[in-house]
Amino acid sequence: MIGAGIMTANFLGFGLQNPFFALAVFQSVVHAVMKSGLFLTAGVIVELTKSRNLDDMGGLAKKFPSFAGSFLLLILAAAALPPFGAFFGEWIFLQNIMVLLKSVPLLTQGVFFFTIPVIALVSGLALYTMAKLFGMSMLGVPRTSFLETAKSPDRFLLFPIGFFAAISLLFGIFASPVLFFFQLGAGSVSQPALPDFIGKNASEALILLEGLLCVIFALLLFLRGFWGNKRERESATWNCGHPYSSRMEFTATVFSAPLRFFFKPLLWVQKTLVKTPIMESNPWIAHYVCTMTESSLWEVCFYTPARKFFFWISAQVSSRMQNGVVQFYLSLIFITLLVTLILAL
Amino acid sequence: MTILLTLFQIFLVLLLAPLSLGLVRKFKAFFQGRVGASIWLPYVCFATLLKKEMTISPVISFVFRLSPFLVLGTTVLLVCVLPLVSTVTIFASLSNFMMVAGVLAMGSLYLVLGALDAGGGFGGIGATREMTVSALSEVVIITVFASFAVAGNNAQISEMLSLGGSAIFSHPFLILSLIGLTLVALAENARYPVDNPATHLELTMVHEANILEYSGPYLAMMEYAATVKLTIFSLLIANFVYPVVLVQFTLLGALGIVFLTIIKLVVVMFFLALLESLMAKMRFYRLQEYFSLAFLIAVLGFFLTILYP
Numbered sequence: 001m002i003g004a005g006i007m008t009a010n011f012l013g014f015g016l017q018n019p020f021f022a023l024a025v026f027q028s029v030v031h032a033v034m035k036s037g038l039f040l041t042a043g044v045i046v047e048l049t050k051s052r053n054l055d056d057m058g059g060l061a062k063k064f065p066s067f068a069g070s071f072l073l074l075i076l077a078a079a080a081l082p083p084f085g086a087f088f089g090e091w092i093f094l095q096n097i098m099v100l101l102k103s104v105p106l107l108t109q110g111v112f113f114f115t116i117p118v119i120a121l122v123s124g125l126a127l128y129t130m131a132k133l134f135g136m137s138m139l140g141v142p143r144t145s146f147l148e149t150a151k152s153p154d155r156f157l158l159f160p161i162g163f164f165a166a167i168s169l170l171f172g173i174f175a176s177p178v179l180f181f182f183q184l185g186a187g188s189v190s191q192p193a194l195p196d197f198i199g200k201n202a203s204e205a206l207i208l209l210e211g212l213l214c215v216i217f218a219l220l221l222f223l224r225g226f227w228g229n230k231r232e233r234e235s236a237t238w239n240c241g242h243p244y245s246s247r248m249e250f251t252a253t254v255f256s257a258p259l260r261f262f263f264k265p266l267l268w269v270q271k272t273l274v275k276t277p278i279m280e281s282n283p284w285i286a287h288y289v290c291t292m293t294e295s296s297l298w299e300v301c302f303y304t305p306a307r308k309f310f311f312w313i314s315a316q317v318s319s320r321m322q323n324g325v326v327q328f329y330l331s332l333i334f335i336t337l338l339v340t341l342i343l344a345l
Numbered sequence: 346m347t348i349l350l351t352l353f354q355i356f357l358v359l360l361l362a363p364l365s366l367g368l369v370r371k372f373k374a375f376f377q378g379r380v381g382a383s384i385w386l387p388y389v390c391f392a393t394l395l396k397k398e399m400t401i402s403p404v405i406s407f408v409f410r411l412s413p414f415l416v417l418g419t420t421v422l423l424v425c426v427l428p429l430v431s432t433v434t435i436f437a438s439l440s441n442f443m444m445v446a447g448v449l450a451m452g453s454l455y456l457v458l459g460a461l462d463a464g465g466g467f468g469g470i471g472a473t474r475e476m477t478v479s480a481l482s483e484v485v486i487i488t489v490f491a492s493f494a495v496a497g498n499n500a501q502i503s504e505m506l507s508l509g510g511s512a513i514f515s516h517p518f519l520i521l522s523l524i525g526l527t528l529v530a531l532a533e534n535a536r537y538p539v540d541n542p543a544t545h546l547e548l549t550m551v552h553e554a555n556i557l558e559y560s561g562p563y564l565a566m567m568e569y570a571a572t573v574k575l576t577i578f579s580l581l582i583a584n585f586v587y588p589v590v591l592v593q594f595t596l597l598g599a600l601g602i603v604f605l606t607i608i609k610l611v612v613v614m615f616f617l618a619l620l621e622s623l624m625a626k627m628r629f630y631r632l633q634e635y636f637s638l639a640f641l642i643a644v645l646g647f648f649l650t651i652l653y654p
Contacts, residue, residue, distance in 0.1 A: 076451075140404065
């Protein structure tokens with residue numbers, strides 16, 4: 001968003017009137033709130049399950065529904081679904097790009113052209129990841145025996161999670177007033193010179209959409225009260241005739257297998273399968289150990305060389321600068337202050 | 346008047362949804378040389394499911410029970426906001442394509458969470474496959490509608506219909522976007538070549554695996570939501586090809602649009618059945634080719650939209 005702001009600074013300005021800078025600030029605040037909640041949730045889950053491995057978790061939603069409810073809200077916010085603040089930020093960002101697409105210089109046009117599908121793909125992948133995170137940690141049955149000893153989390157731990165979940169929701173519902181509070185305002189989002197592509201009532205539309213969903217949801221619950229059989233019978237999860245156990249559940253590693261396969265050219269997955277026969281008479285009965293390593297095109301071709309280069313530069317500079325002369329350090333501080341003052345003025 | 350049009354659209358689409366399922370099954374039976382079941386059978390099936398007792402796994406949490414309501418709720422929400430029968434409903438201003446994509450993603454997420462909650466292996470298979478399809482569809486949906494939005498300078502789907510029909514020849518590259526939309530509609534509705542809606546074989550199923558643990562009224566809600574979603578996509582594509590919709594409520598106009606909507610559904614379901622009879626289901630791990638094709642077509646349409654003066 002900041003990049004888009006810099007690229008459009010020529011005609012939209014470099015200040016807060018530029019909608020991209022405004023949205024960058026808004027998204028930063030929204031993400032700060034939502035991720036604070038997610039980090040706190042992760043802490044509580046680790047405390048309950050005594051593990052950091054998703055493949056050891058599960059079944060928390062049944063025992064701690066209010067905790068799971070707060071976590072679900074944070075998951076929806078992190079997946080940038082309506083009406084949460086992250087959705088609002090992405091929505092307005094993409095629409096601003098579309099508004100400007102035909103009027104910006106060629107280079108900016110090219111960057112904007114790729115930005116739309118890339119943001120859409122990242123949103124889709126975020127949804128996938130959040131489904132995995134919530135599904136593996138909260139749903140199904142526990143994969144280890146941690147729930148037998150797990151005690152309900154302290155309310156002082158749960159309250160901040162609920163608070164951040166509620167704030168994430170409020171950031172979406174009151175997105176326009178929040179932008180206005182940052183002195184950015186809905187007016188800066190929809191420039192008068194640009195076509196009325198977004199509408200100044202984007203936030204109101206989002207509230208109406210979610211209100212409509214709540215009405216439909218309430219109506220369906222009401223109708224369910226009149227229609228349909230209410231009788232229920234307990235029956236184990238479908239188990240193909242074998243006694244049900246948590247080993248039949250999907251693991252987090254398997255959950256992401258299709259995406260690992262689909263993005264294989266980028267991820268550079270290496271898989272080794274070691275087979276140790278158990279019976280000499282039957283080679284099919286064997287113990288298999290699968291080891292998988294992943295690297296990425298980005299990491300190998302860009303990140304690692306860039307990191308090595310900057311570390312080398314840093315080593316060269318620091319060996320010359322850290323010479324133990326106090327006067328030199330003081331003059332560096334003075335120059336830094338001077339440059340900061342010049343930039344600020 | 347707009348309230349009347351909104352209620353009319355909701356009522357008509359929800360009423361005709363099971364018929365569309367009956368039609369596609371009938372046409373498929375015809376192509377296979379069978380008589381096939383009555384087109385009214387889905388209505389009977391839903392009524393029967395509503396009367397059935399539910400079997401519920403003891404391991405489920407509140408998510409499992411909420412999921413059918415939220416999945417059906419998001420689908421009905423799409424019926425309210427999208428221009429399926431009329432473009433001047435009171436919720437037409439909510440048909441912004443980004444919001445529609447968000448609601449679609451929300452429906453998929455609730456379906457997946459419901460599937461995972463019962464802790465079965467099949468639910469896991471369905472969940473991971475559904476999320477893959479949903480994640481890769483989202484990028485195509487947004488790119489397709491971004492093309493229409495840039496071409497028509499409006500992000501509301503109800504306004505985009507003005508680019509449909511014969512008007513599409515003034516922006517011929519939007520035909521590519523329509524093809525992209527059709528490909529993603531097949532994936533979103535769990536139809537061939539992405540999913541086989543008639544199977545319960547664990548190696549192939551996507552949608553059915555997600556709802557395997559549901560029974561009785563909950564299953565009816567899940568199945569009905571899928572049927573309504575199929576009707577939504579069918580009418581949306583039909584409206585882009587032949588954008589005749591109701592703009593003012595009159596008795597004669599309403600009767601005419603009921604007739605026209607049924608005709609649109611019959612035509613779309615005929616072509617869907619023909620397509621499903623001509624091609625085999627793709628192996629799941631070959632779907633990257635399908636989605637890459639859909640994405641490239643959508644991106645090409647978008648690229649040409651930007652180039653067009």
